[in-house]
Each structure stands twice: as C-alpha cells, then as structure tokens.
Amino acid sequence: MSRNSVRATYFLLALFVVVLDRWTKHLAATRIALYAHIQIIPGFFRLTHTENTGAAFSLFAESTAHWKTGLLIGFSIIAMAIVIALLWKQSRPLTMTGIALSLILGGATGNLWDRVASGKVVDFLLFYVKHYQWPVFNLADSSIVIGAGLLVLEILFSKPQAKELPSDSSSAESSSVTGS
Numbered sequence: 001m002s003r004n005s006v007r008a009t010y011f012l013l014a015l016f017v018v019v020l021d022r023w024t025k026h027l028a029a030t031r032i033a034l035y036a037h038i039q040i041i042p043g044f045f046r047l048t049h050t051e052n053t054g055a056a057f058s059l060f061a062e063s064t065a066h067w068k069t070g071l072l073i074g075f076s077i078i079a080m081a082i083v084i085a086l087l088w089k090q091s092r093p094l095t096m097t098g099i100a101l102s103l104i105l106g107g108a109t110g111n112l113w114d115r116v117a118s119g120k121v122v123d124f125l126l127f128y129v130k131h132y133q134w135p136v137f138n139l140a141d142s143s144i145v146i147g148a149g150l151l152v153l154e155i156l157f158s159k160p161q162a163k164e165l166p167s168d169s170s171s172a173e174s175s176s177v178t179g180s
Helices: 003-031 068-088 096-118 139-157 168-178
Strands: 037-041 045-052 121-129
Touching (some): 003 045, 003 121
16 A cells, blocks of 8 residues: 555545534534433433533633633644644654554544634533532544543553664674774
8 A cells, every 4th residue: 555545544534533523513503402401321321412612621611811712723733734744744644653643533524614604613412420410521622632641541552662673794894993
C-alpha cells in the first residue's frame, strides 16, 4: 500500500466520523426538543438534546467571557493541525496510532463545525445510574475519547523497538580508534 493510500485511508476514517457525527447531531436537534428526553434503557441510558457552549463535558459552559468561543475554536484548530501532521507521517496501514489519530481528528472536526456554525455543540447521549449521571455528550466526543484511549493503550502496551546494534566491523573500527 502506497504512502498516499495509507493517508487516504486515515483521512477517510476521519471523514466518516465527521459525517456520522453531523448526521446524529442533526437527528437529535430536529427530532428531540431542547432539554427533552427519550428513554432508551430505563435507569441507564436516554437521549437528551442539550447544547453545550463550553468545552468537553461542559467545562467553562457557565463562563460568560466573550473570548471563550474564540479560544475554544483556536485550541481546536491547533490540536487538529498537530493531529493532521502526525497522520501525514503515518506510513503503515491501519496501525492503532493511525486509527486513534483519525478518530480524534474526526471528532475534533465535528465539534469544531458546531462551534464555528453556532457557538455551541449539540449533545444528546446521557448515561446514568439512579441520580448519578455522566455529562451529556455526542459521537464526536466519543470518537475523541476512544482515540485518546487507543493512544494510551498503544503507549502502555507497545513493545519497545529494538535498537540496532553496530555490526562487528564497525565495533572493531571503534575499538582500534579508541585504542582498546
């Protein structure tokens, strides 16, 4: 597989995440009234249409600072540029790192799209147990978290690369140069 084919595969995966995220957010926004709920699994999961003006998990959502949206957009663009650069360097097809970066890129693009278009992100997935609940999120958030998790797994469980040992002739040369 050529380097360009590898790149295309990773960027197509990111595009798939963006399209799926846009579609599900559209469905949630048009079929569920703001703050309304649709019970899916009683006592555990429901669809809830909310709009988040903050960062992930509604961080900074209560802030009224006028620069908040611009800062979040700027941070997203910088993060996406870094991820694109890392993806561009990928040369092997379907590595865990490449898939993880593609998921992160797709998720970041999906949320950036919302933030640029309206200053807020549509969230609709709510998991809870009794009165304990996870913050409402969307598929882009899920994609970013899964991608980050894959990167952590890659770091924790990847086998270290074996360092290339010098050949006998080069070690003999270094011995004669150093006088050993």
